[in-house]
Each structure stands twice: as structure tokens, then as C-alpha cells.
Amino acid sequence: MPTEPARSPSLSLKRSRLIAALDVRPRSLGLVVAPAGSGKTTLLAQYAATGCGPVGWLRVVPSDAEPARALERVEATLPDAGAGLLVVDDLHLVEGTPGESVLLDRALALAREGVRVLVGTRRMPPLILTRHEFSDSVVVDAEQLRFRTWEVERLLRDVYREPLPADDVAALARRLGGWAAGLKLYYLSTRSQPLADRRRAVASLGVRSALSRDYLTRTVLAELAPDLRRFLVRTCVFEVLTAQRCDRLLDGDGDGDGQAALEELERRQAFTVSHDGGRTFAYHEVLRAHLIAALAEELGEHEARAWHAHAGRLLAAEGAALEAARCFARAQQWPDVHRLLDTAGGDVAVRGLDPWSDVLPAWFIAEDPWLVLADARHRINEGQLAAAVPLLRRAEEMFGGEPARSQCRSLRADVTAWLPDGPHWRGHWSGWLRTATRRHPMVVVGEAERLTGAADPLVRAGALLLAGHAAEAARVLDRWVPSDAGLVGLACRLLRAAVALAGGDPQAPTAVVAVGLDADRSGLPWLARLARAVPALSGAEADLKEAASVVEECDRLGDRWGALVAAGCAALARSLRGGPDVEEAGRLLDRARGVDSGVLAAWSQSLLALAAVRARLPDAEVEVRRAESTARAAGVPGARVLALAAGVPAGPGRAVGLSAVHAAAEHAGLPRAVVTAWVTPERGAAPDTAPLTVRCFGGFRICLDGEPLNWSPLRPRARAVARILAMHAGRPVHRDRLLDALWPDTDPATATRTLHVALSSLRRFLDTHLPAVDGGSLLHRDGDAYLLALPPGSSCDVTEFRLALERASRPGATGDPRALDDLRAAVAAYTGELLPEDGPAEWVVAERETLRRQAADAAAQLAEAALRAGAEGAGAMAARCVEIDPCHDAGWRLLIAAHDRAGNAAAAEHARRRYADVLVSLGLDPAPAETVPAGAMVNVGRRIPPPRSPRPDPSRSRTSSGPPA
Numbered sequence: 001m002p003t004e005p006a007r008s009p010s011l012s013l014k015r016s017r018l019i020a021a022l023d024v025r026p027r028s029l030g031l032v033v034a035p036a037g038s039g040k041t042t043l044l045a046q047y048a049a050t051g052c053g054p055v056g057w058l059r060v061v062p063s064d065a066e067p068a069r070a071l072e073r074v075e076a077t078l079p080d081a082g083a084g085l086l087v088v089d090d091l092h093l094v095e096g097t098p099g100e101s102v103l104l105d106r107a108l109a110l111a112r113e114g115v116r117v118l119v120g121t122r123r124m125p126p127l128i129l130t131r132h133e134f135s136d137s138v139v140v141d142a143e144q145l146r147f148r149t150w151e152v153e154r155l156l157r158d159v160y161r162e163p164l165p166a167d168d169v170a171a172l173a174r175r176l177g178g179w180a181a182g183l184k185l186y187y188l189s190t191r192s193q194p195l196a197d198r199r200r201a202v203a204s205l206g207v208r209s210a211l212s213r214d215y216l217t218r219t220v221l222a223e224l225a226p227d228l229r230r231f232l233v234r235t236c237v238f239e240v241l242t243a244q245r246c247d248r249l250l251d252g253d254g255d256g257d258g259q260a261a262l263e264e265l266e267r268r269q270a271f272t273v274s275h276d277g278g279r280t281f282a283y284h285e286v287l288r289a290h291l292i293a294a295l296a297e298e299l300g301e302h303e304a305r306a307w308h309a310h311a312g313r314l315l316a317a318e319g320a321a322l323e324a325a326r327c328f329a330r331a332q333q334w335p336d337v338h339r340l341l342d343t344a345g346g347d348v349a350v351r352g353l354d355p356w357s358d359v360l361p362a363w364f365i366a367e368d369p370w371l372v373l374a375d376a377r378h379r380i381n382e383g384q385l386a387a388a389v390p391l392l393r394r395a396e397e398m399f400g401g402e403p404a405r406s407q408c409r410s411l412r413a414d415v416t417a418w419l420p421d422g423p424h425w426r427g428h429w430s431g432w433l434r435t436a437t438r439r440h441p442m443v444v445v446g447e448a449e450r451l452t453g454a455a456d457p458l459v460r461a462g463a464l465l466l467a468g469h470a471a472e473a474a475r476v477l478d479r480w481v482p483s484d485a486g487l488v489g490l491a492c493r494l495l496r497a498a499v500a501l502a503g504g505d506p507q508a509p510t511a512v513v514a515v516g517l518d519a520d521r522s523g524l525p526w527l528a529r530l531a532r533a534v535p536a537l538s539g540a541e542a543d544l545k546e547a548a549s550v551v552e553e554c555d556r557l558g559d560r561w562g563a564l565v566a567a568g569c570a571a572l573a574r575s576l577r578g579g580p581d582v583e584e585a586g587r588l589l590d591r592a593r594g595v596d597s598g599v600l601a602a603w604s605q606s607l608l609a610l611a612a613v614r615a616r617l618p619d620a621e622v623e624v625r626r627a628e629s630t631a632r633a634a635g636v637p638g639a640r641v642l643a644l645a646a647g648v649p650a651g652p653g654r655a656v657g658l659s660a661v662h663a664a665a666e667h668a669g670l671p672r673a674v675v676t677a678w679v680t681p682e683r684g685a686a687p688d689t690a691p692l693t694v695r696c697f698g699g700f701r702i703c704l705d706g707e708p709l710n711w712s713p714l715r716p717r718a719r720a721v722a723r724i725l726a727m728h729a730g731r732p733v734h735r736d737r738l739l740d741a742l743w744p745d746t747d748p749a750t751a752t753r754t755l756h757v758a759l760s761s762l763r764r765f766l767d768t769h770l771p772a773v774d775g776g777s778l779l780h781r782d783g784d785a786y787l788l789a790l791p792p793g794s795s796c797d798v799t800e801f802r803l804a805l806e807r808a809s810r811p812g813a814t815g816d817p818r819a820l821d822d823l824r825a826a827v828a829a830y831t832g833e834l835l836p837e838d839g840p841a842e843w844v845v846a847e848r849e850t851l852r853r854q855a856a857d858a859a860a861q862l863a864e865a866a867l868r869a870g871a872e873g874a875g876a877m878a879a880r881c882v883e884i885d886p887c888h889d890a891g892w893r894l895l896i897a898a899h900d901r902a903g904n905a906a907a908a909e910h911a912r913r914r915y916a917d918v919l920v921s922l923g924l925d926p927a928p929a930e931t932v933p934a935g936a937m938v939n940v941g942r943r944i945p946p947p948r949s950p951r952p953d954p955s956r957s958r959t960s961s962g963p964p965a
Contacts (some may be wrong), residue, residue, distance in 0.1 A: 012042050013155045017513045019047050020143065022118070029111060030118040034142035035269040035284070036172040036219035037181025043145065049116065051508040053715065054079035056505050065097035074106050075603035077499070079115065086110060091121035092269075100125060114746045122269045127778040128231050142273065148520045151533055156786060160187045164195075166557045168202045174354060175205040177285035181215055205289065216290050219229040221268050231261045232270075232283070236291035239323050241281040248314055292330075294392050305331040315338065322347055322355070329359040338368065341896030344549050345370030345404070352523055353378040373408060383526035384417050418561065420596040430487070432450045433463075438894045439598040441466040448653075458488055461495055467601045468638015469669040471883075474499045475917060490527055494534065503671075503833060504539045504699060508840045509535055526562050528713025529553060533566035537575040542887035564600060574813070575642070576677040578614065585611040602627075602634040606642035613646045617744060621647070638669035645678035660889065661870065666879045667907055671697070673823030673831055690768065692794035697729045697801070697851075698832025704770060714765055717742060718758040724781070725836055729796040732785035741843030759786065798851070801829040803852055820865055827880060830855035856885035863894045867901065873899040875907075886918055907964060 022043070024030035030047075032040045048055045056077040064070040079086060088107060092620035104125060107117045115556045116143060117836035119125075124139075138827035147155065157163040164172065176182035186205075221229055235258075236248045246258030262281045265272035271284035283291065296304040312327030316336075325340035337360075341348060348370040349357075351799045356371060365371045375891065376391035389412060396408035417425040417434045424438075425431045436444040448459060457480040464473035477496040494515045501508035516531030529550050536547035547570040548607045554563035571588050574580040580588075611625035612620040624647035635958040641664045648657040658679065665675040688836045701708045701725050711719050720742055725733055770778055771791055780789050808822035834848040834893035859881035866874035875898035881891030892915040899908035916926030 002566070003631070012046070013151060013159050014046055015039075015043055017517075018043055018140055019050060020510065021514075021518075022138060022140055024118065029107060029137040030116070031124070032118070032120045032145070032221075033122070033124050033139060033269075034145050035122055035271050037184075037215060038142050038145045039180035040145070041089055043140070044089060048085055048087055053116075053717075054084035055087065056084065057087045057229070059458045060088060060093050062093050064103070064920055065094045065099040067098045069098035069263060070094070071106060072681075074094060074103060075518070076553055078110070085118065086117045086119070087118045087611070089120040091119055091125065092123050095123060095125070095253055095305075114743075114750055122268060143267075144159075144736050145180065147173060147183060148178060148528070149173045150515070150516075150520075150528060150712055152178070152183065155183060156187075156547070158547070160191075162187070162191070162198065164198060164202065166553060168199050171357075172202045172205070175358065177287060179284065179286050181800065182286050198727070213290055216271075216287060217334045218360070220287070223268065224265075228265065228270075231258075232287075233291050233294050234267070236283060236288050236295060237308050237327060239282065239288075239326070240320075241283070242279065245314065245318075247310055265744055272838055275566060297659060308728070309333055309336075322351075326355065326359050329356075330365075334364065334462065337364070341370050345373075346463060349373040349407075350376060353379065369395050369404070372398060374403075376411070378517060380411075380415060380523055382524060382557055382563045383554065384557060385418055385561075387558060388415055389419070395747055418595075420594060422596070429459050431458065432459045436463040437468055437597040437599050441599055441634070443635060454589070458495075459494055461492070465495065465499070467636055468641065470499050470502065471671070472914070474667055474919075475914075479917075486522060486526070490515055490522065491522065493518075494527065494531055498534045498537060501534060504836045506837050509538070526559055529559070529562050533562075535570050535899070536566070536569040537573050539577050544570050544573065551939070560591070560595050564588070564595060564597070565572060567591060568600065570601070571604075576674065580607060580611050582608065582611045582615050582617065591597050598634045599636050599639075600638040602631045602636040603642070604638045605630045606646065608805065609643050610646040623871075632874055637664070638670055640676060641665045641668050641670055643803065644680055645675055648679050654683045662876045666876055671883060672876075672880055692791060694726050694729055694788075694790065694794070694796040695831075696723070696796075696798050696835055697830055698836065700726065700835055700837060702770075709769055714761060715758070717754065718762045718765070720838070721755070721758050722788075723838065725786060726796070727798050727834060727844070729788045729790055729799050732782045732787040735784045735786070736842075738786070738960075741841075756873050762955070797829045798834070801855070802849065804829065805858065806846060820862060821911040823862050826858045827862065827877070830858075830884065852885055855889045856881050856891060859884060859890050860888060860894060861893070863898065867894060870901075875902060875904075882914075892918070 010483045021031070022030050034040055047903045048057070056079045056799045058073060065074060067545055074086075077086065080409040082131070086107070091100065091103065094870070098634060104119075107119065111117050116407070135928045149170050153163070153166070153169045161721060166202055168237040172183070172186065179626065187199065190201045193201075207314060207576045221232075222579070224232070231246070231250075234250060238245055238251070241258075241262060243259035243262060246262070250258070259278075262272065262274075265283060266274055266278075271282055271287035271556075273284070274281045279745055295307065295839045298304075299307060308327045309331035310805065312324045312331060312333070315321075315324035318324075319345040321340045325337045325344075328334075328336040328340070328510060353365070354373040356365065356374070360371070365375065371414070372391055372395040376388045376395060378684035379385075379388035379391065385638065392408050392412040392415065395410070396405050399405045399408065413423070413425045414430050416422045417431050422434075424435055432444060432448045436459065445460050448456070453669045461476045461480075466469070469800060474496060477492055477499075482535070493511070494758050495509050497511040497515060501512060512531050513536050516528045517528040519525075519531060522880065533547040533550040535543040537543075547566050550566040551563045551570075554566060556562070567584075567588050571584055574584070585604065585608035589608055592601035595920060605623075608621070608625045609623040612623040618624075624643055627643035627646070628640055631637070631643055642660065644657075644661045644664055648654060648661060661675060662672070665672065669784075691705060695701045695703070711722070714722070721738060724738060735752075738755055739748070743754060759779065766778045778789055778791075780787050804822045804826035808826065830851070834851050835844050859877050863874045863881060866872070875895060878891055878895035878898050881888050882895060885891065892911065895911045896915065897906050899905075899911055
């Protein structure tokens with residue numbers, strides 16, 4: 001069976017975001033459509049290597065235009081199994097032939113049979129555009145394939161092993177437009193050269209296109225008729241092309257054939273694209289640089305400048321002042337450039353310096369105030385705040401008019417507020433957020449509300465996160481839909497995605513990647529870098545490594561805040577998994593102090609205390625006291641909880657210490673699981689000695705002697721079978737249930753065969769890595785059912801949860817103290833939702849909801865029992881109930897009652913507000929919650945109902961039983 005073409009792994013970067021985007025559903029196609037050299041074949045090969053079953057690879061050749069030969073080659077290339085992956089590459093070579101129709105018809109038939117089909121081509125096949133069966137196809141285009149700046153940096157650093165400074169990386173990405181072949185050609189032409197020569201090669205890309213000339217001539221221009229090639233060369237003076245512009249430039253009127261030429265170039269994927277349905281077009285940066293050089297060679301330097309000036313006059317008459325100014329710059333007519341910049345200077349400052357850096361000499365940029373201001377904004381967007389301040393001062397001095405000078409002053413005040421020891425300027429949300437990083441973030445929010453009437457939602461959410469109230473911050477962000485699609489909107493999306501990622505949301509990584517791509521498109525590289533660092537919150541080793549790379553990049557650029565946040569994400573993630581080490585925490589503390597952030601310094605000090613305790617340093621207790629004092633002084637309840645958790649003593653006082661930690665955590669709004677991970681185990685305590693542990697709550701893992709298994713050798717379907725069997729460990733799962741869960745739309749014969757393949761590979765994997773049970777495999781077959789059998793002494797959290805609930809609900813157990821112990825065991829076993837990595841898969845959703853409801857009910861019963869007996873812990877257990885199930889009506893009432901009984905009015909009021917927020921989010925009236933009288937029983941299973949239609953009239957009278965249920 002043919003496989004994918006041989007690739008050189010050492011010369012390609014894994015494009016994880018594109019592999020995820022290319023995930024093809026049954027009964028559809030995946031298409032990669034882009035010009036030559038965009039990396040289509042490399043992406044197809046990387047997707048095929050992700051373990052999606054047997055792979056057949058068909059590289060189309062011109063002779064496949066003959067239908068019989070095309071069909072014969074497809075059949076010979078099919079995967080061995082009924083399901084798998086078929087890759088059809090270079091389909092454009094048979095465009096418009098009968099062979100193309102045969103290939104696509106057969107591809108659709110195979111997709112219906114369960115084969116996943118991917119097609120690589122330079123042009124979208126017209127057949128696909130006219131057939132509804134392909135309407136839901138997954139398409140990855142040239143824009144998605146374009147290497148972003150951070151991908152270029154990673155390619156040079158990790159793959160080619162010849163890194164460049166950050167400014168040169170940005171210039172290389174800009175001048176090559178992220179073109180994969182251009183990056184490869186750059187590497188081959190500069191390989192093993194000194195850094196100075198490699199940097200000069202980057203600079204020369206903006207002047208000549210010799211690097212890519214042969215490639216473009218061979219793969220793009222050679223396919224075009226002479227009149228199209230001439231059209232390309234003559235119209236390259238425009239950044240944005242329209243039929244009218246091209247006709248006027250070439251003929252002097254607007255009735256030529258420019259539209260037909262542009263549409264033909266786009267159809268041929270000749271590095272020509274339109275993003276608005278054919279009204280405007282643009283040439284790829286690499287092609288345009290090549291064409292500009294060709295224009296100079298064809299006409300001579302003097303005539304080429306005159307041609308640019310001619311285009312500039314047309315653009316100026318049209319009102320496109322900035323594009324006209326760049327044409328005049330290529331013509332070296334500097335007075336015209338100055339004149340146009342004076343009329344449209346505000347747009348220059350907003351759009352930044354990038355469009356000008358390759359067409360204007362440094363001396364010209366330095367003498368124009370609008371370009372100096374644009375340079376300052378460019379530095380700000382890069383995170384280089386200190387470097388932007390003198391540029392802003394200089395621009396202010398150069399401007400003659402007050403409006404522009406005022407703009408410079410305002411921007412400078414905003415920037416200097418974020419510098420160490422900068423002024424406490426609160427001109428808008430940025431100033432308030434900066435103040436919140438210094439100390440007492442929640443007090444700052446109150447002050448903002450008092451002075452401005454309402455705190456900006458971004459300020460409120462940011463302050464809540466700084467204080468440690470992650471869940472409350474998420475609620476603020478969920479309620480607010482920002483109208484700003486720029487910085488504010490992107491920042492809100494990143495904060496929300498970060499909270500979801502830390503909470504284990506399987507959709508969060510995709511959301512973070514989307515923010516990073518949008519930030520890159522919006523010209524906000526500092527935010528794009530943070531989007532690369534935020535995934536470190538998951539704790540995955542690859543994400544932690546990427547965060548470390550972001551820290552290094554920020555340090556090189558002088559982005560001190562970016563380095564602090566990236567390092568903080570990694571350190572916080574490690575704190576939940578046995579880290580960080582003392583040196584890492586100490587460096588983080590130095591970074592926080594270096595930017596004058598008392599709040600982040602408090603967090604860093606607590607992380608340092610945790611690291612000192614875990615490393616058993618002699619002065620660990622001193623570090624804990626210092627951390628708690630710092631957190632109190634800075635008004636950061638979350639950091640104080642971390643310090644308290646680190647300082648929980650061993651021995652007789654441990655229970656009291658744990659109680660204080662959980663009480664503080666409840667007040668701070670921190671999840672119990674996070675606090676549990678921070679508490680240092682008691683010295684001498686016996687670790688979990690179960691030889692084999694199966695965990696499905698909070699994420700799937702099987703550990704042998706504490707070491708998790710590496711599941712990467714198994715394909716995704718085999719891993720899914722393992723998760724289904726694990727959630728029913730010790731109980732048989734019928735074959736039909738597995739088939740319905742994983743292959744619902746596949747014919748029974750094919751699905752059964754695929755299941756047997758998955759079970760066989762899973763059995764081999766388990767037998768290789770895990771001990772046998774009674775001399776046999778852990779994977780047992782019982783007729784038409786299968787079960788995961790565990791050896792004696794092993795444990796499974798779902799099994800323990802179910803058994804504990806069964807014991808607590810046995811006849812006669814009511815009132816038995818042992819029943820409460822069983823409920824506690826059940827709540828302790830429930831460490832998160834069931835198999836979150838499987839998202840909304842139908843086979844897990846119902847079971848996940850059942851177990852979540854049972855865990856919340858168990859916590860509510862414990863809270864009620866403690867409240868009735870007047871014992872401690874009622875509030876903590878009620879908080880655990882609503883953490884598990886935010887719509888648990890009885891849990892909210894118990895939480896409010898527990899705080900009222902304890903005399904904690906502030907906490908009770910906070911719980912009431914949160915309860916009301918839940919009701920409002922469901923479309924219900926936030927009626928006052930009634931406390932639970934002493935000795936009374938509540939309906940533990942009661943939940944807040946879904947919203948009714950129509951919504952109840954708030955003016956109607958209600959009984960004292962609270963909100964409708």
C-alpha cells in the first residue's frame with residue numbers, strides 16, 4: 001500500500017493548529033487549497049502521521065487525466081482497512097479533465113463508507129463548489145497556512161537551529177508573508193553562515209527578490225500567458241488592486257479587461273487573492289517584491305520610478321493618501337510623501353510603522369512626527385514600553401498643533417503608568433488595571449465604581465483574577481460581550497480562555513489559539529505572545545516549554561510584563577504538580593518587583609514559600625510567614641490561601657491548619673481541588689500505594705506505581721475504547737454499546753471490524769505496560785461484552801465513588817455515622833467532571849451528568865448534617881456542592897445558611913449575590929434566598945429549574961419558599 005511521501009522531519013515544523021483545523025468528519029472532505037510552496041504536502045503528511053488509521057497516499061500526475069487510469073490508481077492506493085485515511089495530493093494537475101471528476105466522485109463515495117479523505121490542490125475544484133455533498137467540507141487555505149511570526153521564530157530556533165533576533169524574525173515573516181517555501185529558501189541560502197550575514201539576507205529581501213525568483217518563475221509565472229505576466233509586472237505598484245485602478249494605469253480609462261485578468265490570476269492561485277468576493281485583490285508580498293524588481297529591470301530605474309509616481313498620482317486623486325504616499329516613496333519624490341502624510345497622519349499613527357519600514361529610509365522616518373508616533377505605537381505593541389517613551393516625547397516636541405501633542409501626552413501617561421515607579425494615572429481602563437496590579441485589586445475596583453459610576457468589566461475581571469477569584473472573573477466575562485473587536489475584546493477573550501484552560505475545559509486550547517491568531521492579525525504581537533504562554537496553565541510539558549520560550553523572547557525584546565505573565569503561568573501550573581523549584585519562584589519574585597507589581601509579587605512570594613516547604617529548606621517557615629504577611633498587606637486573598645496551604649503543619653495541629661486553609665479558600669473563591677494540590681503532604685504519611693490507579697474524574701489517566709502511562713502509541717479510537725472501559729472498570733460493556741458510541745454512522749460490518757482492531761491494539765498495549773490479572777490480560781472478553789479487570793490492590797476513582805454511594809444509601813443507613821463517612825469518601829473521590837477531554841461526546845454526557853449530580857447531592861447531605869448538628873464544615877461542604885453543580889438550589893441555600901449561622905454576614909451576602917447571578921443567568925427572578933431553620937431538612941436533590949417561558953412577572957407575589965423550583 002502506498003504511504004505518504006518521504007518528508008524530512010528535521011526540516012518541517014509541526015503545525016498543531018492546522019492539524020486541529022483539518023479534522024475531517026465522516027461524509028465530508030478535507031481540502032488544503034493554496035498556491036505553490038505554501039506547505040500543503042507537509043501539512044497533509046503531518047495530519048496523516050497523527051495516528052488516524054491506515055493511510056493511502058495518491059500523488060496525482062498529469063496522466064491521471066484519463067478516467068480509467070485515475071480510477072485504477074485510486075483503487076490501488078486505498079487503505080488496507082475499510083476505514084482509514086486517503087490523501088489525494090496535487091489534484092490541480094488534472095484540473096478540468098474527466099480524471100478529476102472520477103477522482104472526486106470516488107473520494108465522495110469513500111467518504112460515505114467511512115474513509116477520511118484529504119485533498120491537496122492549488123485551485124478549488126469547480127466540481128466541489130457546485131455539489132451540495134461537499135458543502136460542509138473542511139478547507140484550509142493560504143491565509144491559514146501562512147507562518148505567523150512566532151511560528152517563524154520557532155522554525156528558525158527549533159528546526160533549522162539558526163535563530164535570529166526578534167526584530168529580524170518579524171521582518172522575515174513580513175517580507176515573505178509567511179510563505180513556507182520562501183522560509184525554506186532563506187534557510188538553504190543562508191545555512192551555516194554567521195549571524196551578521198543571515199541578518200543582512202533578511203534586510204535584502206525588501207530590496208530584491210532574488211531569493212525566490214527561480215521558484216516563482218518556475219512554478220507561477222511560467223504557467224501564465226505573456227499578457228498576464230505583463231499585467232502582473234505593470235500593476236505590482238498597487239498594494240490593493242481593483243479593475244478600475246489597473247485599467248486607468250494601463251490604458252488611461254476604466255473600461256479595460258483588468259477585472260478578467262485579476263479573476264484569472266486568482267483562479268490560477270497565482271499568488272493573487274481576494275477577500276471580498278472579487279471587488280479588490282492583492283498580490284502576495286513575495287510575488288510583489290519579485291515583480292517590483294522585475295519592473296525595474298524591464299523599464300530601468302528612472303522609468304520604474306516614473307511608473308510608481310504615475311500610480312501615486314492616480315491613488316492620490318482617488319483619495320488613497322497613504323498608499324499613494326508609499327508609491328511616491330518608491331519613486332523617491334519626498335515632498336509628495338511629506339504632503340500626503342500631513343493630510344493623513346492620524347491613520348499613519350494608528351496603523352503603525354510596518355507598512356513604511358521597507359519603503360522609507362531611516363532619516364525620513366526620524367524627521368516626520370507622524371512616523372515617529374507610529375514607531376512609538378509599534379514599540380508599545382511589541383511590549384517595549386520603556387523604548388516608546390522617548391519616541392513619544394520627541395513626537396510631541398515635533399508636532400505644531402495641540403491635538404496631536406495632546407495625543408502624545410495621553411499615550412505617554414498611559415505607557416509610563418506601567419513602568420516601574422510610574423505615576424498612578426487612571427485616565428481609562430488601562431490605568432485602573434495597572435493600579436489593581438499594585439495592591440488591593442478589589443479596593444481599586446470599588447474606587448473605580450465610586451469615581452466613574454461603573455468599573456470597566458475588563459478591569460473588574462482582571463482585578464478578580466489578580467485577587468484569586470477565577471470563577472467570579474469568568475462569570476463577569478461571560479455576562480459581558482465587548483463591542484470592541486480590538487485590544488479590549490481580544491484581552492477579554494484571552495482571560496476567559498485562560499480561566500477555562502485552568503479549569504480543564506477541553507475547548508479552551510482552541511479558543512486560546514484563535515485569540516493568538518487574531519492578535520497577530522491585529523498587529524498586537526505582545527498579546528499574541530501571551531496567547532502562546534497561557535496554555536502552560538494546563539501543565540503539559542510541551543506547553544511549559546513553549547512558555548519558557550516566550551519568556552526568553554520577551555526578555556530579548558524588553559517586554560518585562562510579558563515575561564512576568566508567561567513565567568507566572570508556568571510557575572502556577574507547576575505549583576499544582578509538585579513545583580515550582582525555589583530558583584524559579586525566586587526569579588519570578590524578582591520579575592514582579594522589577595515592574596512594581598505588589599499583587600504579583602505577593603503571588604510570587606507565596607509560590608516561593610511553597611517551593612521552600614517542598615524543598616524542606618531550613619528557613620521555610622520564615623518564608624511562609626513572610627508570604628502570608630505580604631499577601632495580607634497587598635490585599636490578595638488568593639495568595640494568602642497559597643501561603644497558608646504551604647504552611648499547614650504536620651502532627652496534631654494539622655487538622656486545625658487544614659480547616660483554616662479551606663475557610664480562607666472558601667472566602668477567596670478558590671476551588672477545593674486547587675487548594676488540595678497546594679497543601680504539602682504530611683511527612684511520613686504513606687503515599688498512595690495502590691500498584692495500579694485508574695482516574696477518570698478531572699481527566700483520564702492510569703498510573704502504575706505513581707507513573708502515568710504514555711498513551712501516544714495508541715490511535716485515538718483505541719484510546720477512546722480504553723476510556724469507556726475505564727469509566728466502567730470491573731463491569732462488562734456490551735459490544736453494541738461501544739459500536740454505538742464510537743462508530744454510530746458506520747455500517748455494522750465495518751464498525752465491528754474496526755472495533756476488533758482497536759481492542760486488539762489496546763490489549764497489546766495493556767499487556768505490555770501493565771501487570772497481568774490472574775495470569776491473563778486486563779482486557780477481558782465476556783461473550784459479546786468487554787471489561788477492564790483490575791489486579792488486587794488497585795483502585796478506580798469512579799468505582800470507589802459508586803461503591804461509597806451504595807454503602808451510604810443501603811437500607812437502614814440513614815442516621816448512621818458510617819453513612820456520613822461514606823458520603824465524605826464519595827465527595828473526596830469526585831475530583832472533577834468525568835472524562836473532560838471527551839467534551840460533548842454522546843457516550844459520556846449522560847453518565848457525566850449523573851455522577852456530577854450524585855456528587856453534589858452527597859456534598860449537600862454532608863453540609864445539611866453538619867448544619868443540623870451545629871458542627872464545623874457545613875460552609876465548606878456547601879461551597880463544594882455549588883462548585884460541583886452551580887445550579888444546585890439546596891446547595892446555595894445551605895451555603896447562605898452556614899455563613900449566617902457562623903455570623904459571617906459578608907460571606908453570606910457574597911453567596912446571595914452569586915446565587916442571584918446564577919438565577920439571572922438562567923432567566924429566573926433572583927428572589928431572596930431563605931435560610932435553613934435549625935433542625936429543618938431541605939430537599940437535597942432540588943435544582944434550579946431551566947427558565948420558563950414566559951418569564952415570571954417580578955411584580956407577582958411569591959411565597960416564602962424562595963425562587964420557583
